[in-house]
Structures are given as C-alpha cells and as structure tokens.
Amino acid sequence: MSNSETKEQRREKRILDAASELIVRFGYDKTTVREIADAAGVSKGAIYLHFDSKRELFEGLLLREFRLVSRAWLDSVEADKEAGSLGSMYRAILSAQHESELMMAIYRQDPKVLGSYLHAEDNIFERAYSQSVHVRFVEQMQAAGVIRQDIDAQVISHVMDIVDYGFVSIGELKEPEQIPSHEETIELIGQMLDRALTPAEGVDREKGRAVIRRLIDEYDEILAQLMGQGDE
Amino acid sequence: MSNSETKEQRREKRILDAASELIVRFGYDKTTVREIADAAGVSKGAIYLHFDSKRELFEGLLLREFRLVSRAWLDSVEADKEAGSLGSMYRAILSAQHESELMMAIYRQDPKVLGSYLHAEDNIFERAYSQSVHVRFVEQMQAAGVIRQDIDAQVISHVMDIVDYGFVSIGELKEPEQIPSHEETIELIGQMLDRALTPAEGVDREKGRAVIRRLIDEYDEILAQLMGQGDE
DNA sequence: GTTTGACCAAAAAAACGATTTCGGTCATAC
DNA sequence: GTATGACCGAAATCGTTTTTTTGGTCAAAC
Numbered sequence: 001m002s003n004s005e006t007k008e009q010r011r012e013k014r015i016l017d018a019a020s021e022l023i024v025r026f027g028y029d030k031t032t033v034r035e036i037a038d039a040a041g042v043s044k045g046a047i048y049l050h051f052d053s054k055r056e057l058f059e060g061l062l063l064r065e066f067r068l069v070s071r072a073w074l075d076s077v078e079a080d081k082e083a084g085s086l087g088s089m090y091r092a093i094l095s096a097q098h099e100s101e102l103m104m105a106i107y108r109q110d111p112k113v114l115g116s117y118l119h120a121e122d123n124i125f126e127r128a129y130s131q132s133v134h135v136r137f138v139e140q141m142q143a144a145g146v147i148r149q150d151i152d153a154q155v156i157s158h159v160m161d162i163v164d165y166g167f168v169s170i171g172e173l174k175e176p177e178q179i180p181s182h183e184e185t186i187e188l189i190g191q192m193l194d195r196a197l198t199p200a201e202g203v204d205r206e207k208g209r210a211v212i213r214r215l216i217d218e219y220d221e222i223l224a225q226l227m228g229q230g231d232e
Numbered sequence: 233m234s235n236s237e238t239k240e241q242r243r244e245k246r247i248l249d250a251a252s253e254l255i256v257r258f259g260y261d262k263t264t265v266r267e268i269a270d271a272a273g274v275s276k277g278a279i280y281l282h283f284d285s286k287r288e289l290f291e292g293l294l295l296r297e298f299r300l301v302s303r304a305w306l307d308s309v310e311a312d313k314e315a316g317s318l319g320s321m322y323r324a325i326l327s328a329q330h331e332s333e334l335m336m337a338i339y340r341q342d343p344k345v346l347g348s349y350l351h352a353e354d355n356i357f358e359r360a361y362s363q364s365v366h367v368r369f370v371e372q373m374q375a376a377g378v379i380r381q382d383i384d385a386q387v388i389s390h391v392m393d394i395v396d397y398g399f400v401s402i403g404e405l406k407e408p409e410q411i412p413s414h415e416e417t418i419e420l421i422g423q424m425l426d427r428a429l430t431p432a433e434g435v436d437r438e439k440g441r442a443v444i445r446r447l448i449d450e451y452d453e454i455l456a457q458l459m460g461q462g463d464e
Numbered sequence: 465g466t467t468t469g470a471c472c473a474a475a476a477a478a479a480c481g482a483t484t485t486c487g488g489t490c491a492t493a494c
Numbered sequence: 495g496t497a498t499g500a501c502c503g504a505a506a507t508c509g510t511t512t513t514t515t516t517g518g519t520c521a522a523a524c
Contacts, residue, residue, distance in 0.1 A: 032515080032516060032517080033518080043468045044468080044469070044517090044518085045467060045468055045518095046466090046467065048518070049466085053518080054516095109405060155417060158411060159420050159424070161405075163398055165401060165402055166399075167394050167398070170394050170397055172341075173341060173393075178364075180384070180387045180390050185390055185391060185394070188391050188428070189394075191428050192427070192429075193424070195427040196420070196424035196427045196428065197424075264485080264486060264487080265486075265487060266485095266486075266487090274498095275497065275498045276488085276499070277489085277496095277497060277498050277499070280487095280488070284488095285487075466523100467524075469520105469522100470519105470520100470521095471518105471520090472518090474515105474516085475515085476513105476516080477512105477514070478511105478514080479511085479513085480511085482508085483509095484505105484506085485504105485505085486503105488501105490498105490501090491500095492498085492499095492500100493496105493499105494495105494497080
C-alpha cells in the first residue's frame with residue numbers, strides 16, 4: 001500500500017467536501033443528495049456506493065471533522081515547543097475548532113445546520129457525549145501536575161465547557177463588528193486558565209503534551225467505535 | 233407621598249408577576265392576554281388600563297426585570313464588605329442573573345421564551361445593546377485600577393460576555409445532572425477573572441464599589457430612557 | 465466491473481377554505 | 495370615575511386535498 005489515495009478515496013473526499021460546504025451553508029435538511037452529487041461532480045447513484053443513506057453520509061462527515069480537528073489540535077501542540085501549559089493547549093483547541101465552520105456548528109448544536117439530525121434518535125452526539133472526555137482530560141491533567149488538584153475536576157471541566165460553548169456561540173448573539181479578533185480573545189482566555197489553574201510549583205510541559213497524545217489516541221478509538229456502530 | 237404602594241401599583245405588580253410566570257413557562261407567543269388577566273385575578277380590560285398593548289406589557293416586564301436584577305446586584309455588592317475585586321463583583325452579577333429564570337432567558341436570547349418578540353423590529357434588546365454598557369464597565373474599572381490596563385477593554389469585555397453567555401446557556405446543552413452546583417462554578421469563574429485581570433499592585437476595593445454605584449445610576453437612566461421611548 | 469439517471473413510494477410542501485383563537489375596543493354596569 | 499366582558503376584525507390554526515420534492519433503487523449503458 002502506497003501513501004497515494006485510491007480513486008475511490010478521492011471520490012469519497014470530494015463527496016464529503018461538497019456535503020460539508022452545502023450543509024454548513026444551507027443546513028442538513030435543506031441539502032439534498034442530488035445537490036451533493038452535482039457539487040461533487042458525481043452521479044446520485046455513486047453516492048450510494050460510498051454511503052448507505054443520507055444520514056450515514058452525514059455521520060461520516062461528522063466523524064471526519066472530529067478527526068481532522070483533533071489532528072489539527074495535536075499537530076499544533078506538537079509544533080509549539082512552548083506548549084504544554086493548560087492555557088496554551090486550550091488556546092490550540094479553540095483555534096482548531098474556530099478554523100472549521102462545521103465544527104463550530106456542531107459544538108453549539110446549531111439547529112440551522114444540524115436540522116432534524118439534532119433530534120434524531122441515537123444520533124452520534126448522544127453517543128459521543130456519554131463518554132465524558134472533558135472530565136477525563138482535566139483529571140489526567142491534574143494527575144500530570146499541569147492543573148491544580150485542589151479543585152474538583154467536574155467543576156473545572158464545566159467551566160471550560162462554559163467558555164468553549166460561549167466562544168463558539170457568541171456569534172449568534174453579537175454582530176461581527178462587535179467581536180474583537182479571535183486571536184486576542186483566545187490569548188486572554190488562555191491567560192485566565194493558566195493563572196487560575198496552574199499549580200504554584202510550576203509545570204512540566206512535556207508531561208502536559210504526553211497527556212494530549214494519550215488522550216487523542218483514546219479519542220481516536222472512541223471515534224473508530226462510533227464509526228463501527230454506524231455500519232451495522 | 234408615603235412608601236406604601238397605591239392600589240394601582242399593586243395591581244400592576246400582580247399583572248407583571250402573572251405575566252412573568254406564564255411567559256417563562258409557556259413563552260411570549262403562547263401566553264395570551266386573557267390568561268395573564270385570569271392568573272392576575274383581574275379582567276382583560278384592566279390590563280389595558282395599565283399597558284397599551286401586549287407588547288408594551290412585555291417590555292414593561294423586561295424593564296422591571298433589568299431593574300430588579302441590577303438592584304439585586306448592587307445590594308449584594310454593598311452588603312459584602314469583601315467585595316470590590318473584579319471577581320467578587322462578577323460573581324455577584326452571575327448570581328443575581330441566575331436567580332431569575334426570565335433574566336437567564338433574556339441573556340441567552342431564548343426563542344422558546346421570547347418568541348416572536350425576539351425578531352420584532354426595534355425591540356428593546358437592539359436598543360439596549362447599542363449602548364455598550366459592558367465595555368464601559370470594563371473601561372471604568374480600568375480607570376479605577378481594579379482591572380489591568382494593558383489589555384484592551386473591548387477584548388476583556390468580550391471574554392466576559394463569552395463567559396456570561398456560556399454560563400446562562402449551558403443548560404441548553406447539558407443535562408442537569410451533568411452540571412455542578414452553580415456556587416462552585418461561579419466561585420471558579422470569579423477566581424479566574426481575579427487572577428488574570430487584577431493589577432499586580434493590588435486594588436482599592438472601595439473604588440471598585442464606587443464604579444458599580446456610578447454604573448448602576450447610568451444604567452437606570454438608560455432604562456428610564458428606554459421606558460420613555462416605549463410610551464410614544 | 466462501474467457508473468448512471470430514469471423511476472418509485474413516501475414524505476414534505478403548498479393550496480385552500482373552514483374554524484378557532486387572540487389582541488384590542490367600548491358600551492354598559494357598578 | 496373605574497372596571498368589566500361581550501364583541502369585532504385580523505390572524506393563526508386546523509383539516510383536507512393536491513402537488514412537488516426527495517431519499518433510495520436498479521435495469522440499462524458504459
């Protein structure tokens with residue numbers, strides 16, 4: 001096996017790219033399979049060679065996005081030699097999320113984009129949220145000495161969720177011109193976390209990065225599992 | 233004039249109380265004037281002796297709530313001798329907001345509660361937001377030496393908006409059992425703000441409280457103005 | 465072996481009138 | 495003077511039928 005993609009993989013990528021753009025723009029319900037096929041330059045039948053249904057196509061798209069964003073997060077943490085503090089890692093994940101309009105819509109559970117899928121039974125979000133990855137992230141960071149251990153992990157994780165949810169959702173509330181650059185915003189958020197949650201005795205940055213690597217591995221497994229479930 | 237309310241004032245209060253409970257529960261659109269009258273124990277006609285329309289009744293309710301919450305905020309700041317730091321004041325306002333279900337719905341711009349009023353033209357929110365009270369709050373706090381002056385007030389204010397919006401909206405995303413007590417949550421948020429935004433040289437708490445007093449006065453004026461506009 | 469697009473049943477949307485509900489008014493009662 | 499609720503027109507809701515759209519299939523074409 002070489003690293004070049006097969007013809008099929010390239011076509012699947014084109015389909016998902018087309019679906020992503022259309023769904024972000026018009027929403028899941030208002031985007032038809034026909035339109036996705038046209039935008040991807042394939043026939044409608046071809047889509048069903050890759051996915052069993054519109055729903056599974058969408059779930060494939062969601063899973064790809066989860067993976068892409070977590071990969072981007074990991075890369076940015078690995079690339080930054082200064083990284084390892086809680087703030088720098090949180091900044092990295094906010095940045096990674098912010099790059100993807102689809103990911104933003106997912107995190108804020110935007111009904112305009114996710115449409116009827118949002119309330120479809122047994123959807124991927126229910127399954128994904130039942131794993132409490134955020135709490136585990138904080139617990140492992142505490143164990144690694146990157147986060148103060150005198151505050152309950154549940155509470156820390158919840159405040160981080162609040163900030164994250166506010167960050168991706170604030171665009172629904174404010175006009176674009178009232179919003180400062182997201183670099184400045186993210187910078188300040190990172191500072192706040194660092195100053196409030198870093199232990200007094202300082203941190204071993206490499207340990208923090210090690211936690212991220214381990215967590216992303218875990219996360220990939222969860223995604224693979226979700227992928228598997230979808231196939232049945 | 234004595235401090236006892238007139239009969240009319242008492243009736244207006246009963247009407248607003250009834251409206252508040254029904255609207256929080258069933259939403260603006262699904263609550264009828266008839267139901268409000270019944271719940272308040274008055275006739276429908278009586279309602280129109282106090283308000284020119286259903287819309288103005290609702291705006292009266294909104295303005296009363298703004299005033300009540302800002303008053304509760306001020307009281308809690310005045311009562312707490314330790315208050316004056318940014319964190320303690322922010323904690324107080326989150327608490328005050330959290331006490332009022334209606335205020336929570338307003339801050340998260342909940343369509344289930346605010347219904348068609350949310351997109352009604354020239355609604356009170358548009359007018360209220362055009363005044364950038366949050367930015368002015370931060371600027372005055374910086375001038376009083378309670379907040380670091382080396383960070384742009386716009387950015388600080390925006391991050392505080394993000395936290396606030398996330399705080400009142402997170403209930404839409406998570407199940408109640410996944411949410412820690414709001415006391416713990418608020419406590420940590422306050423710590424984060426204090427540690428990240430307090431100047432190194434420490435603060436004069438009384439100066440901070442003085443800013444609050446001045447701001448609430450300003451705010452009352454803005455509300456009075458909005459009230460006036462509504463009457464035309 | 466691949467790919468396509470005409471085709472189908474099911475679901476959604478539109479059309480439409482009948483019916484009910486609702487915000488607001490005002491003649492009447494107190 | 496104050497308060498009420500029957501009353502009105504506008505608007506929303508409902509029930510039903512018709513029309514259009516859409517997800518998914520598969521015989522035919524390549």
